Amino acid sequence: MIRFEQVTKRYPQRGDALKGLSFALEPGEMVFLTGHSGAGKSTLLRLIGLLERPTRGRVTVNGRDLASLSRRHIPAHRREIGMIFQEHRLLPEHSVFDNVALPLVAAGMHRREIGRRARAALDQVGLLRFERALPLTLSSGEQQRVGIARAVVGRPPVILADEPTGNLDPALSREIFHLFERFHQVGVSLLIATHDMELIASMGHRTLRLHEGRLVADSGNW
Amino acid sequence: MLQCWASHHANAALETFARLVRSPLATAMTVAAIAIALALPATLFVVLDNLERLGGGLQRGAGLSVFLQPELDEARADELATRLQAHAEITRIDVISREQGLAEFRDYSGLGAALDQLSQNPLPVVMAIYPAPQAQAAEPLAKLAASLEALTEVDFARLDTQWTQRFNAIIALTTNAARLLAAALGLAVLLVVGNTIRLEIENRRGEVQVMDLVGATPAFIRRPFLYSGALHGLLGGIVAWIMVNLCSHLLQGPVGRLASLYSTDFALTSLDLHATLVLLAGAVAMGTLGSWLAVGQHLSRINPH
Numbered sequence: 001m002i003r004f005e006q007v008t009k010r011y012p013q014r015g016d017a018l019k020g021l022s023f024a025l026e027p028g029e030m031v032f033l034t035g036h037s038g039a040g041k042s043t044l045l046r047l048i049g050l051l052e053r054p055t056r057g058r059v060t061v062n063g064r065d066l067a068s069l070s071r072r073h074i075p076a077h078r079r080e081i082g083m084i085f086q087e088h089r090l091l092p093e094h095s096v097f098d099n100v101a102l103p104l105v106a107a108g109m110h111r112r113e114i115g116r117r118a119r120a121a122l123d124q125v126g127l128l129r130f131e132r133a134l135p136l137t138l139s140s141g142e143q144q145r146v147g148i149a150r151a152v153v154g155r156p157p158v159i160l161a162d163e164p165t166g167n168l169d170p171a172l173s174r175e176i177f178h179l180f181e182r183f184h185q186v187g188v189s190l191l192i193a194t195h196d197m198e199l200i201a202s203m204g205h206r207t208l209r210l211h212e213g214r215l216v217a218d219s220g221n222w
Numbered sequence: 223m224l225q226c227w228a229s230h231h232a233n234a235a236l237e238t239f240a241r242l243v244r245s246p247l248a249t250a251m252t253v254a255a256i257a258i259a260l261a262l263p264a265t266l267f268v269v270l271d272n273l274e275r276l277g278g279g280l281q282r283g284a285g286l287s288v289f290l291q292p293e294l295d296e297a298r299a300d301e302l303a304t305r306l307q308a309h310a311e312i313t314r315i316d317v318i319s320r321e322q323g324l325a326e327f328r329d330y331s332g333l334g335a336a337l338d339q340l341s342q343n344p345l346p347v348v349m350a351i352y353p354a355p356q357a358q359a360a361e362p363l364a365k366l367a368a369s370l371e372a373l374t375e376v377d378f379a380r381l382d383t384q385w386t387q388r389f390n391a392i393i394a395l396t397t398n399a400a401r402l403l404a405a406a407l408g409l410a411v412l413l414v415v416g417n418t419i420r421l422e423i424e425n426r427r428g429e430v431q432v433m434d435l436v437g438a439t440p441a442f443i444r445r446p447f448l449y450s451g452a453l454h455g456l457l458g459g460i461v462a463w464i465m466v467n468l469c470s471h472l473l474q475g476p477v478g479r480l481a482s483l484y485s486t487d488f489a490l491t492s493l494d495l496h497a498t499l500v501l502l503a504g505a506v507a508m509g510t511l512g513s514w515l516a517v518g519q520h521l522s523r524i525n526p527h
Contacts, residue, residue: 049435078437089432106438111229150436 001027001158001189002048007057009043009213017043019213020057025191027157030184032200033193035210041193044210045160048191049081050074062157079107082151086163088143090135090150096122097131100149107154121153122146125179141172148179152188159183161192165199173199231445238449242457249454252418256458256505259411261465263404264493264501268466270397272490277389286351286363288370289377292344296320299347302375306349311357311366316350323348346377408508411458415451415512422450423520430524440521447517448510455509459502467492 002025009018018040025031033041046052047059050066059066062080069077090099101118109117122128125145127138135143144164151159161180165173177199180190194200200207209217242249290299296319303315318326323345328334357366367379423430433443470492481488493501 051435075437075439078435083435089428089435091429091432093429102433102438103436105230106433106436106442108227108230108442154437 001025001029001062002191003058003060004044004047005058005060007047007054007059009040009047009052010055016213018047018054021210021213021215022057023208023215023218025189027189028184028187030180030190030205031192032203032205032207033191033210034195034197034200034207035216036195039210040213041210042162043213045083045162045191045193048158048160049083050077075106079103079154080156080158082154082156082159084144084147084151084159084161084164086166088135088147090143090146092134092136094134095131096127096133096135096138096146099135099146100131100153103150103154117153117155118149121149124152124182125149141168141175144168144172144176145179148176152183156188158189158191161190161194163193163195165194165196170199177203234445235449235453238446238453241446242450242453248418249457252414252454253457253461255414256411256454256509257461257465259407259414260458260462260501260505263400263407264462264466264497265469266396266400266403267497268470268492270393270400274393275491276488277386277393285353285382286367286370286379287382288349288351288379290347290349290375291377292346294347294375296347298375299349302373303349306351306370311354311362312351313354314352316352318348318350320345320347408504411455411505411508412512412515415454415509416516418454419447419451419513419516420520423447423516423524427524430521434524443521444517447513447521451509451511451513451516452506453509455505455507455512456502458509459505462505463493463498463501 004021004023007018007021008016010016021040021044033044035041043052047054047066048061050069053067061077064077066077091102094102097118100121101114104114104117119128119131122131125148127142127145127149130138130142130146135146138146144167148164151161159180165176168176173196180192181203184190207217207219208215290302296317299317299319303317306312307315320343324337324343327345328337351366351370353363353366357363363381367381370376370379430443470490474490477488477490
């Protein structure tokens with residue numbers, strides 16, 4: 001599903017964020033990505049979403065070499081990836097429903113279909129009753145679930161999450177991870193960057209550990 | 223698919239309108255700046271249009287005044303007039319006798335008492351010549367005047383059109399100046415809209431970034447800003463139209479009084495349908511162009527790929 005081959009990402013000022021990284025994520029796999037901050041987790045996720053391009057090496061998503069995608073292909077590529085961020089990145093002036101519907105609106109989907117799908121996604125994260133609320137009136141955990149609904153509303157085959165529980169207490173974090181588990185069960189591939197080691201250990205999924213831009217541990221089961 | 227596309231556009235336009243209404247003060251100030259920049263040249267064009275009409279009305283009466291030799295009497299003048307009547311370039315000739323001329327002069331000059339002191343009438347017989355329409359242009363008229371002056375009975379011929387020619391030249395010059403002013407103020411509209419859209423993009427930076435992250439195309443991200451520019455332009459155009467009409471309405475009375483003093487039925491006209499459409503279309507076009515320029519410059523700064 002996702003394949004990195006000798007990927008290096010060099011920033012002009014900070015030096016190498018990733019150094020010759022190689023790994024593969026099979027379709028339907030749920031994988032955790034750990035490492036101290038600055039180890040390259042975010043950079044890795046940003047390369048998959050084409051927020052950045054690698055300095056060297058090849059990144060393949062869903063069988064497509066990302067180097068072959070030009071600028072105008074980026075929107076379509078991003079619609080095939082659900083991205084979840086630590087700081088939610090919701091639009092504060094728009095209702096919960098509008099936030100979740102945004103990727104579908106951007107994709108030019110028919111209004112009726114948008115309503116159906118957005119409500120289904122909100123239902124999945126248990127927030128259907130808040131569809132008219134503004135994001136800031138919700139708790140942090142609820143806001144993150146809105147972010148998750150937005151990531152899955154387009155039914156992408158891959159979900160990337162960057163420290164999705166960074167601001168949440170353990171109980172809420174567990175709730176979020178159970179949600180991820182549910183998506184995993186219906187065949188979605190997930191790559192989740194986190195340093196919540198306890199939670200990772202309790203869930204028993206494959207874990208990649210980065211250290212200074214290199215892959216230092218892979219609890220791979222393949 | 224087309225219906226879907228149209229509904230997205232309608233949505234974007236409505237949302238843009240709602241956004242403008244939500245910040246009424248900022249919107250009003252931008253719209254006022256655009257309106258003033260548009261109303262100035264529009265007013266100038268209205269004034270020029272009216273002057274041109276006024277000039278045209280006067281020009282229809284334009285002709286030649288032929289002053290005959292002082293010693294020539296009315297009988298000889300009538301004879302000459304009959305002879306000249308045969309010319310194709312001349313429609314009508316009015317012979318103004320010495321007595322008539324003196325009476326008119328007395329009426330208009332207010333020098334009645336002074337004229338009474340004169341022992342004899344100093345005025346010659348004058349022929350007012352109305353040229354045929356094909357002879358009313360400057361060149362044939364001048365030629366006609368020259369040929370009349372060549373006659374021995376004629377002292378000199380005066381072109382009544384000289385001042386209308388000067389008048390037309392001034393109008394043409396002023397029209398060109400108005401065009402330059404319109405271009406400069408059009409540029410000002412572009413800058414005002416561009417700056418407004420730049421601020422709007424800055425304010426919605428987060429939104430733009432999120433839209434980019436969830437896979438919105440650049441066209442989709444641009445759309446609300448372009449609508450905003452177009453809408454600012456349209457509102458500015460409408461307010462400018464109101465300003466121009468208000469001005470001409472306020473001037474209607476004074477102009478009417480002035481016209482009645484000159485015993486003409488001249489009435490001030492404002493922007494007609496065509497001019498109104500040009501004004502509004504121009505306003506929308508400049509608003510859209512201004513926001514297009516701002517969007518092109520600032521969006522790529524927020525979302526560098």
